[in-house]
Amino acid sequence: MSVTAARGFTASGVSAGIKDSGAPDLALVVNRGPSYAAAAVFTSNRVQAAPVRWSRRVIGDGALAAVVLNSGGANACTGPAGEDDARAMAERTARALRVEAEQVAVCSTGLIGVPLPMGRVTAGIDAAAAELSEDGGEAAAIAIKTTDSVHKTAVASGSGPDSGPRSGSGPGWTVGGMAKGAGMLAPGLATMLVVLTTDADVSAPTLDSALRQAVRTTFDRVDSDGCMSTNDTVLLLASGASGVRPDPAEFAEAVHGVCLDLALRLVADAEGASKEIEVRVVGAASEQDAVTVGRSIARNNLLKCALHGEDPNWGRVLSAIGTTSAVFDPDRLDVSINGVRVCRDGAAGEPRDKVDLSGRAVTVTVDLRSGDASATIWTNDLTAAYVHENSAYSS
């Protein structure tokens, strides 16, 4: 269902020939209204692709009529010509849809530093506009794939103000979305692109608040390989077509649910990875401490290799914790791996051979024993396949 699960949206995905393979590579998502409220979160990388710069500017007024997305080229680090190309994509889309270019966000993903083949891109936009439909969500999700092995979509639904949560689209409201990418997924580019839509009648400030809240504890905590893209973009568009104005807390929860679902799909599809690793930090003095410790663990190459080798190497967890400035006492750290407390009070606990690491799912739980805050970071193991994927991509 993807981005067309919510009423008021059409979408499409076509093969524009941007990718040499001929696979689908251009998508449109169009908001048919009656409302055009929108919110966005972009990469915090200071080197930002031209489409990110463009979209950041046009989202300023909290409204969008459409999003044009391409795979096969990131249009990042492409200089002033790249800026012109991003604008041209918005303009061509606007002309085809009879809207203003400033109402069109642009997302690109692919190799950095290579100009887009604009002839093919503009022809592809025209073709995609001709194919827009209320069933186009899947095609759009497929067209934004790079090295993703599957396309990723998610849907959550809410009720009118007087009844409980429900599923399916009907008299209630719906949040739907599509995503591509993740660190290990997308060698050479690593872009995460996400478009969420809803037919709820929600103002731009409420959208913005719900989106930021959701991203902060979902996409922002997926740390597959510690690398931050120049192109990461998460967009949320509201058509108001359901006519329902949901309770803001219920709406925020639905947005969070869709974001978490998509985020976990990104981790699960990380090419080159053989494990999904959930790093749970509890007993932290603050949420920031928990996030900092979780990220340090999730980015530790030595630990990621050990877990790949099914070695419950808690010493590497302690080493990673020790590089942070979080509040903790080194002699009071507890670490459990897949439920076995292998480290207690900063030293050996239960025997490490009790830990079963044969499955794909690994949970590393760290108790800092310094407070009540917690956070979870999701990552992957480090494998020879990751090295292969990422050393062979652009050459």
Added chain:
Amino acid sequence: MSVTAARGFTASGVSAGIKDSGAPDLALVVNRGPSYAAAAVFTSNRVQAAPVRWSRRVIGDGALAAVVLNSGGANACTGPAGEDDARAMAERTARALRVEAEQVAVCSTGLIGVPLPMGRVTAGIDAAAAELSEDGGEAAAIAIKTTDSVHKTAVASGSGPDSGPRSGSGPGWTVGGMAKGAGMLAPGLATMLVVLTTDADVSAPTLDSALRQAVRTTFDRVDSDGCMSTNDTVLLLASGASGVRPDPAEFAEAVHGVCLDLALRLVADAEGASKEIEVRVVGAASEQDAVTVGRSIARNNLLKCALHGEDPNWGRVLSAIGTTSAVFDPDRLDVSINGVRVCRDGAAGEPRDKVDLSGRAVTVTVDLRSGDASATIWTNDLTAAYVHENSAYSS
């Protein structure tokens, strides 16, 4: 020559049976005086091994008579029993040498979280004390190896106050040293241990200043895989046996030279690596900016994979720069790889196929065009062999 190149020092290395392989695993370095000034730099990891805690305490008075070192076990995250073991190593060494335990530094390297076999360690200390000699520097350097393929030593010499620099030990003074480890070298432990000796007549504060200055721009800028050990230790002991009190600047330069020599040997011997990568950041607004940008580049797994695949992927360099808060304009960044300016003004420059990455030595030069400061970070590529080394070690 190693730690016995300087007069006033004896050393030895023996097989104590700490390693299952029977390879040498215990070393002593003894200062015979007449001076006993010493300085040390330890890991900044807050999870610190018991020997680091011990040595940090005893170096407080700026004097050491000896160092006892073992490979085959890190004595890290071993709780109160580990603290007792570190102290017992110092006490046994002190008894054998007829000095005080508080004059003996302790260094350990090996797997974290496993207690040392203290019966073998103490017997090994006695055996090593019996074998001390003025030619023992090589044996000591060999006994501290873990997965190092070669032992690492370096020597620099200085003159008396009235003549220029010279080589060889004679009427002048000498700085000699040994080192083991580096990030990728030492799976599961990653400890760097360095012992430097000099027969110059230098006070503890001057030693300390020279050592900190040297470490800051050498060992601290080797960032093989971004992982920080619980055991890293660099010691500098001065016997004063040459009778020469060198010019402090000349002495500091000699210490820096030996540290740089050893640091580059660590990078060159990183197992699992196929390239030595020098990341030079110039045009920075401050040295701190240059270091921050250099580290971010050196720790970028995607770039390290690309260079392994001989792909001059400057987009990944820009992505890494963009994650920092250093002063720069994304549209004025220049990147050269092995002398070819592949990125100019934040966009594509010279053709990437002009870059020859077939050799082991890779230089990535970044010009931030924001000032006059610079810094160099040394690292390695990321290879399938690294993953193999680090996923198979302790299981």
